[in-house]
Structures are given as structure tokens and as C-alpha cells.
Amino acid sequence: MGRPRKFSEQDVLATARRQFTETGYHGTSVDDLSRATGLSKGSLYGAFGDKEALFRRIFEDYCADSEEGVAAMLEGPEDQALDRLRKWLTAPDDHTGQPGCLLAKATAELASENDAIATRSLAAYETLLDSCRRLVEQAQRAGHLDPAADAEALGGLILTTHRGLEALGKAGVDAKTRNRIADAAIDSIAHRVR
Numbered sequence: 001m002g003r004p005r006k007f008s009e010q011d012v013l014a015t016a017r018r019q020f021t022e023t024g025y026h027g028t029s030v031d032d033l034s035r036a037t038g039l040s041k042g043s044l045y046g047a048f049g050d051k052e053a054l055f056r057r058i059f060e061d062y063c064a065d066s067e068e069g070v071a072a073m074l075e076g077p078e079d080q081a082l083d084r085l086r087k088w089l090t091a092p093d094d095h096t097g098q099p100g101c102l103l104a105k106a107t108a109e110l111a112s113e114n115d116a117i118a119t120r121s122l123a124a125y126e127t128l129l130d131s132c133r134r135l136v137e138q139a140q141r142a143g144h145l146d147p148a149a150d151a152e153a154l155g156g157l158i159l160t161t162h163r164g165l166e167a168l169g170k171a172g173v174d175a176k177t178r179n180r181i182a183d184a185a186i187d188s189i190a191h192r193v194r
Contacts, residue, residue, distance in 0.1 A: 009047065012037045016048075017058045021102045024109050025055055055106075056116060062102045063124040070131040074138070081138035082145065082190065089162055089182035091175040100170045104163055125159075132158045145189060154189055161185045 019036045020028050030051055034041050048054040073084045103124055111118040132155030139145040145154065165178050 007037075007039060007043075007047075012039060012044075012047070013058055013061070016054060017062065017102065020055060020058060021100055021105060024105060026109065059102065059106055059117065059120065063120055066101075066103055067124060067127045067131075070128050074131060074134055077142075078138040079142040079144070081135050081142060082186065085132075085135055085139070085158055086182065086186045089158070089165060089185060091165065091169060091178045091182070101163070101166050104166065128159055129155055132156070149189070157185070157189070 015037045016033055019032055023032065028051075030041055030044065033039075033044060033051070033054070037044065039047075044054065048057065070088070073081075073088060076084060103121065106117055107121040107125075111121050129152070133152045134155075136145060136149075136151040136154045136158070140147045140149070140151060161182070165182060168178055168181075169175075
């Protein structure tokens with residue numbers, strides 16, 4: 001029987017996730033992970049396998065959390081669906097220093113060379129698109145969006161806007177500007193009652 005671990009697995013995973021998000025998969029060495037987590041290379045390998053296995057576990061958890069977070073927006077009254085979408089696009093005033101989206105970063109860096117990452121990225125984006133579509137359908141039933149509009153395309157527009165706003169935030173665009181863009185995106189699709 002092995003010795004009990006003297007570290008919190010969840011803390012190590014969270015620290016490694018921050019490291020991968022900050023420096024990317026290729027820009028992160030095992031030495032970087034060892035320094036960040038405080039674990040020796042041997043302990044990292046023993047607990048999580050090699051660097052790729054650790055990354056894939058972190059990436060899977062991140063994708064699942066993202067999917068669950070957007071799916072949770074489906075809960076609530078349909079007449080508030082558009083407000084939930086607007087809130088999702090709206091950046092908090094203290095958004096500086098946020099690590100960014102590991103899903104977007106890993107997709108851009110690894111999907112062309114790693115079939116497992118490409119497959120998981122596509123599945124995550126398809127799930128996010130489906131949740132956004134369902135939120136649009138809720139808003140349509142509530143009379144807040146044109147019932148004849150293509151809900152799938154509008155859901156895609158919302159998701160694309162969300163990802164774009166995250167990128168603008170990472171580039172340093174202030175929250176006020178990003179929130180004006182978010183409002184414009186929602187207002188442009190909102191049903192005008194005549």
C-alpha cells in the first residue's frame with residue numbers, strides 16, 4: 001500500500017489549470033508545473049501521469065464546468081431568458097486579471113494537432129451552442145425575440161459574441177466598452193413590439 005498523499009488533488013489541479021491557461025500547453029513545462037504546484041516531478045507523474053494526461057484531465061473538467069454553467073442558465077422563467085443571456089455577456093467591473101478561457105486557448109493551440117482535444121473542443125462548443133439555442137427559444141416563446149428568427153443561428157451569434165468579448169477583455173479592452181457591445185448584441189436581436 002502506498003503512502004497517503006500529502007496534498008489536495010483539487011488544489012493541484014486548479015494550480016496546474018492556471019498555469020496551462022496562462023502559458024498554454026506547449027509553453028508549460030513539467031518543471032513549470034512542479035514549481036507552480038510545489039510537487040516534485042515524480043509526485044506529479046505518480047498522481048496524474050504525464051503532462052498530456054494531466055492537461056487532458058484539466059481540459060475535460062474545464063469543458064464540463066463550462067457546459068454545466070451555460071446549461072444552468074436554462075433554469076428560470078422563460079420571460080427572463082433574454083436577461084440571463086445579457087447577464088452572461090456582461091463583464092463584471094473587476095474582470096481584470098481573469099485567466100481567460102482554457103477551451104478557447106486549447107482549441108486554438110492544440111485542435112489541429114491533437115485529435116482528442118479537437119474532438120472534446122467540438123463537443124463542448126456543440127453543447128454550448130445547444131444551450132444558447134434553447135435560451136433563444138425560451139426568449140422567443142416569451143415574446144422577447146422574433147419567433148420566426150433562426151434560433152440556432154441566434155444562439156451561435158450569442159456564443160460567438162461571448163467568446164469575442166472574452167478575447168477583447170484579455171486584450172485589455174475595458175469592461176464599459178465590452179458591456180456596450182454586449183448590450184448592442186442583445187438589443188439588435190430583441191423583438192420590437194409595435
